[in-house]
Amino acid sequence: xxxxxxxxxxxxxxxxxxxxxxxxxxxxxxxxxxxxxxxxxxxxxxxxxxxxxxxxxxxxxxxxxxxxxxxxxxxxxxxxxxxxxxxxxxxxxxxxxxxxxxxxxxxxxxxxxxxxxxxxxxxxxxxxxxxxxxxxxxxxxxxxxxxxxxxxxxxxxxxxxxxxxxxxxxxxxxxxxxxxxxxxxxxxxxxxxxxxxxxxxxxxxxxxxxxxxxxxxxxxxxxxxxxxxxxxxxxxxxxxxxxxxxxxxxxxxxxxxxxxxxxxxxxxxxxxxxxxxxxxxxxxxxxxxxxxxxxxxxxxxxxxxxxxxxxxxxxxxxxxxxxxxxxxxxxxxxxxxxxxxxxxxxxxxxxxxxxxxxxxxxxxxxxxxxxxxxxxxxxxxxxxxxxxxxxxxxxxxxxxxxx
Ligand code: AMP
Ligand code: MG
Numbered sequence: 001x002x003x004x005x006x007x008x009x010x011x012x013x014x015x016x017x018x019x020x021x022x023x024x025x026x027x028x029x030x031x032x033x034x035x036x037x038x039x040x041x042x043x044x045x046x047x048x049x050x051x052x053x054x055x056x057x058x059x060x061x062x063x064x065x066x067x068x069x070x071x072x073x074x075x076x077x078x079x080x081x082x083x084x085x086x087x088x089x090x091x092x093x094x095x096x097x098x099x100x101x102x103x104x105x106x107x108x109x110x111x112x113x114x115x116x117x118x119x120x121x122x123x124x125x126x127x128x129x130x131x132x133x134x135x136x137x138x139x140x141x142x143x144x145x146x147x148x149x150x151x152x153x154x155x156x157x158x159x160x161x162x163x164x165x166x167x168x169x170x171x172x173x174x175x176x177x178x179x180x181x182x183x184x185x186x187x188x189x190x191x192x193x194x195x196x197x198x199x200x201x202x203x204x205x206x207x208x209x210x211x212x213x214x215x216x217x218x219x220x221x222x223x224x225x226x227x228x229x230x231x232x233x234x235x236x237x238x239x240x241x242x243x244x245x246x247x248x249x250x251x252x253x254x255x256x257x258x259x260x261x262x263x264x265x266x267x268x269x270x271x272x273x274x275x276x277x278x279x280x281x282x283x284x285x286x287x288x289x290x291x292x293x294x295x296x297x298x299x300x301x302x303x304x305x306x307x308x309x310x311x312x313x314x315x316x317x318x319x320x321x322x323x324x325x326x327x328x329x330x331x332x333x334x335x336x337x338x339x340x341x342x343x344x345x346x347x348x349x350x351x352x353x354x355x356x357x358x359x360x361x362x363x364x365x366x367x368x369x370x371x372x373x374x375x376x377x378x379x380x381x382x383x384x385x386x387x388x389x390x391x392x393x394x395x396x397x398x399x400x401x402x403x
Contacts, residue, residue, distance in 0.1 A: 001278040003387065004311060004346050010273050011287055011294075011312055012326065015319050018292050024245075024320050027177045031165055034157045036218070037175035038321045043151035046168050048141035053104040055080070057136040060117060060125060061108035062095040064135070067127045076123055080105055095125065104137050111136035154322055178220035179320040182241035183210045186227045186234060186252040186261060187300060205373070206250040206298075206305045213309045217317045219246065229258040231267075238264050242293050245320060248313060251300030253284040261297045262286060270295050278345035278387060281370035282308040294320075301370035307348050307382060310401065330384070330399040333360035339385055339392045346387040350379030353400060362400055379403065 002010070026040040055061065062074055074095040080086035082101035090096060090107030098104065098111055113136060116129035144150050150168075151161055157175070165173055183206075190204040191197050207223045214221040222244060227237035229252060238261075241247035252261035253275070262275060265288060272288035275297075279285075281304035286297030294316055298308045318326045333353055341347075351364045362383055367375030381400040385392065392398060 001276045001283075001345075002274055004277060004279050004348070007274055007277045007285065007287070008312060008315060011316050012319060014273060014287075014289055015294060015316055018289070019320060023292065024179060024322060025177050026174045028172045029175055031162065031171055031173055034165065034173045034175060035159070035162050037157050037173070038218070038323050039151060039155045039157050039161070039173065040153055040176055040322065041174040042149050042153045043165065043168060043170065045144040045146050045148045045150050048146050049143040049167070050138055050140055052085075053140050054138045055098045055100060055102050055104055055111045055136060056138050057111050057113040058099050059097075059111050059113040059115075059136065060095040060127065061086075061090065061098045061104050061111050062127070062131075063090060063092060063108065064110040064131055064133045066092060066095075067110075067112065067130050070128055070130055071118075072127045073120065073124055074127060076125055078105070095127075109133050109137075154324055156323060156325065176218075176321045176323075178218060179245040179317055181214045181219040181221050181246040181248060181317065182244035183207055183214065183221055183223045184227050184237045184241050184247070184249045185210075185300075186229065186237075186249055188229045188258070190226045190251075192226070205302050206300065209302065209306055210248055210250065210298075210309060213306065213314070214248075214317070217314050218321050218323065219317045229260060231260055231264060234260055234264045235267060239268055242268060242270075242290060242295070245293060246313070246317065247293060247295045248298060248309070249296070250298045250305050253286050253297040253299060255284075265295060265297065277312075279307075279311070280342065280345050280347040280349070282311070282348070283345065285312060287312065299370070302373050303350070303367075303376050304370040306376070310382065311348060328401065330401060331360065332397050333362035333381075333383075333400050335383075335392055335394055335396050335398050336361050336363045337394055339364060339383075339398075341385055341388045341390055341392060343387065343389045347385035348382045348401075349385065350376045351381045351383040351400060352379055353381045353402070360400075362398055 077094045078086040079097045080102040081099040085103035086096045086105040110131045118126040185207045211221040227234045252259045270288040270290045284299045285308045298305045365378040384399045
């Protein structure tokens with residue numbers, strides 16, 4: 001059986017061999033809906049920033065040489081405020097009142113803040129402090145020069161980025177289209193959320209958790225109707241799902257008599273890359289592709305589905321998006337309790353992490369196995385327990401994925 005790392009490598013290398021720059025096309029979206037999307041154009045400064053020498057204080061623009069010895073009395077010859085600058089030129093002995101963000105008048109070479117002055121009349125002020133050349137002036141183009149590339153293609157649009165896009169006049173932004181992800185839950189026992197399960201039935205929860213994970217990852221989820229454990233129905237739903245960029249089927253991938261998903265995928269021409277991964281939960285995780293559609297068969301147990309998505313589907317969707325964070329981030333914590341390893345498979349189990357005594361402390365949560373969503377609800381992380389003999393002791397370092 002392949003390891004989690006090998007499985008992920010297979011998923012990503014198969015996707016990389018199919019995905020070129022034009023694979024996930026670019027679309028234009030309104031700036032307001034761009035945060036979190038993947039930028040697909042590079043952004044240049046359309047003007048110097050700041051566009052003029054700008055005061056960073058409320059006070060008086062003046063010639064530093066005039067206040068080399070203080071106090072000094074200067075004549076107020078005008079005002080420069082944000083949105084309306086003073087258009088004259090200061091001469092020796094003169095100053096102009098200035099507000100934060102306003103252009104520094106020609107002839108001025110420093111700003112003294114209002115707190116260091118004493119107003120004598122409408123026309124005169126006394127300067128109480130010396131200022132060096134350039135004080136409280138942010139020079140033109142110190143943040144960016146017109147034509148500079150200030151944002152590279154391929155970024156996740158963050159808070160600073162959306163501000164930069166606005167200030168450079170991008171009302172519409174080119175971003176990666178969201179990959180379309182079809183979700184098919186399979187099982188004769190499943191009923192819809194608004195139905196009351198009969199004695200042998202349960203409500204379909206995987207379609208909802210998968211939809212939430214797909215959307216949080218940047219995909220565009222399309223939940224299909226539940227497929228029953230019969231080849232014709234399963235084939236119909238899977239064929240429909242194969243029209244998407246990614247198809248996720250849940251359930252029906254174990255060794256049981258009614259686990260028909262792999263057969264249906266094979267019938268429909270999906271080239272299966274693997275069917276099992278040495279991990280707990282999530283051993284029966286299936287991956288394959290047909291043309292440019294990538295296909296996952298995830299184990300039906302609700303926590304297994306969530307964990308398998310996190311480990312294998314999320315990276316693929318991020319790759320399709322041209323996102324920079326394909327692998328995601330593993331963090332380190334100190335284990336508070338002993339944890340047993342399994343020499344046959346790695347585990348990725350629900351845990352609770354808190355920051356205490358200068359480090360992340362991680363405790364696996366009480367959890368009854370791969371169907372236990374209530375146990376999972378106590379967790380805020382998944383801890384990676386390596387595949388090996390023996391136990392991890394309290395105080396050892398472990399890796400975790402924050403939820
Ligand atoms: P399977 O992989 O089809 O053998 O399913 C394993 C377990 O997960 C069974 O107990 C199923 O009832 C349960 N299960 C399968 N699909 C879903 C679903 N969509 N929502 C909730 N539980 C499910
Ligand atoms: Mg089933």
